[in-house]
Amino acid sequence: MKTKHIAPAKAIHPGEILMDELEAREISQKEFAIKLGIQPTQLNEIIKGKRGITAEHAVLLGKGLNMEPIVWQNLQSLYELDRVIINERTQNRLVAIEEWDKIKNLIPEKYLKKMGAISGDPVHDLPYIKEFYDLNTLEELPAVYQKTESFLNRKSTKNTVDKINLMGWVNLIKATAKNIQIEKFDHRKEKEIITGLKKILANNKDTIEKCKKLLASYGINLITLKHPEKCAVDGVCFWSNKNPTIGLSVRYKRIDNFSFTLFHELGHIFCHLKENKETQFIDVELSMDIDHSKAEKEADQYAMDQLINPSNWEDFVTLPNRLEKKSLVKFAQLEGVHPAVVKGRLCFELNSYTIKVDIDNLLG
Template sequence: MIEVPHPGEFLAEELECRGWSQRDLAYILGVSEQGITQIVNGRRGISPEMAKALGDAFDVNPEFFTNLQKAYDLSRAKEPDPGIARRAQFQSVYPIREMIRRGWLEDTDVPMLEGQLMRFFHTNDISSIPHLAHAAKKKSYDVDTPEQLAWLYRVRQISSEIVVPRYSKKALEEVIKDQLPALMTDPEEVRHVPRLLAECGIRFAIVEHLDKTHIDGVCFWDSGQPVVAMTTRFDRIDNFWFVLWHELTHVLNEDGKKKGTRERVDANLKYEISDDLPPEEKRANKAAADACVPIREMDSFYARKAPYISEKDVLGFARRIKRHPGIVVGQLQYRMDRYNWLPKYKVAVRKFIAQSAVMDGWGNPAPVSL
């Protein structure tokens, strides 16, 4: 680095050119001669107030002196930790600090952090980690954002340590037909879901979503075994069952199983069956809505009762179709676009699923190796 002289050297040269002594300058500025001597000898810097005073004395812009002082101070500053730029690069792409807080990574020096990131993203080359080398894009129904990708790889990490038997589509069809519907009348019954799915050969986990991801769930295939993960970011009985049925429909249809197919997380799931959705998402939404509340039943009920649907009507309808009222309320709220209607029935279920599911988040990381 180029040696930058102390501003006092310029001050001494200027005094010599003008034929002024340090005592003369002290008189002009109205300060002690000792203060001027300390600046000239390099033992004191030029403060902003002194810069303004010297500007008036020498008839120059005060910034001239402040710039001299800044240049000198910067040249004398210690070189920063070389890891700062690297950590900034990582944090600008992935939520590294949040991943550390959640126990996905350990808080270590940069070389160790790079090693952890390569293990986390299953690569031997740090430059091969997606998004580190280019700006991220955002596309609907694609795992394109770094936050979504980090969440997906955490699911992969957790699911790889869940042991289940070989997947049986027949077993899943039987569970879907008889056992899962029987659990939909009581919020506490969701605790049986992980066991039933495991018996079918499905790895199931609940992983808290990262900010900005809006992820509800995902289904992908790992060596022929389906993996289903949910975030329960909306801790409500209606949302839990809709997302679960959505992902199980992907499993039944073997969406994403074909080799080379890219994983896609499901974000911002709704009851809609829009033409804008990919075909597999439309199928999954329709099947999930029908599994929660049979569509023909809902259409008939809505046609007879809307727009003046009473709480008593909802409770009677829920009993008849053997569903918790909160599941019915969730679909009716969407149809009526009234999300504050009968909210008391949309009860929380995460505390019940936590009794049996592999959970990651909310202050407790899943017990997996880093």
């Protein structure tokens, strides 16, 4: 079996080992030089690492210390090998540090360290960054952010979006999705998926994990990942391998917000990604009052219609007691959704988020 030689941080000259050997045997340098028939200065240069051990020296040292000559020859060879490796390793590190300094402002370094994606060692982190952003060379990194605009389907009017942090979050979702193996996706199971999710959301217990498990059984990845600073991202949707993937930041720990965002991304899957596996949708600041693209409007409508039947909703909003808790809860039960979803929809349509109906909306 082959063994890999690992160079130490410092190359050890065989002269240091020779000095230790002489001291252990209480032999003086002068005495030993005379015994070997070499000049004391020559022996001293070997001990101080200023002179190498030749084959002749190895034979003499072996005989003088009752050791195999090959031991000293090997020690000299290892020293020279270590010097070459250490020098190459140092040069590689210097190059890596220089390259890292060029790109560190183009990646969310702080966020990726916090999430454990990079270690802070440029020698190890640079190859990861190339794979992380799907780059052939690091010079391609600026182009990643030029492409972002075409994928940013809903833009926040309230918060400034840091594109570097945003793409770091998106790519961390993608990196996670690559390592997940789930069932084959079948778009014909749409109704089953919606029905199953609504039951989980209405019950609101261990909601995220149950949604992940259900979606995985139908071939859809659901990944939740905390968002970076200055990045009001809510969700992303794309294909990974042969499966559609949803990434959610869960910025708001509310069941109504989680329900709508999840169904919005499902809208992208069943309305847009089903026929186009090359695109992706990045949703920032999911809010119905923000101007956005046709695809986003369709995803919004999908979420609303799948959570609550449109004609049933029209009837409900005309009821005089629609703002009473009893009426609201009853309608939610009929629709199979959590009451907070109904209250959230009312708040939006009435443009009033101070409706005094005591409904617990905490995500369970």
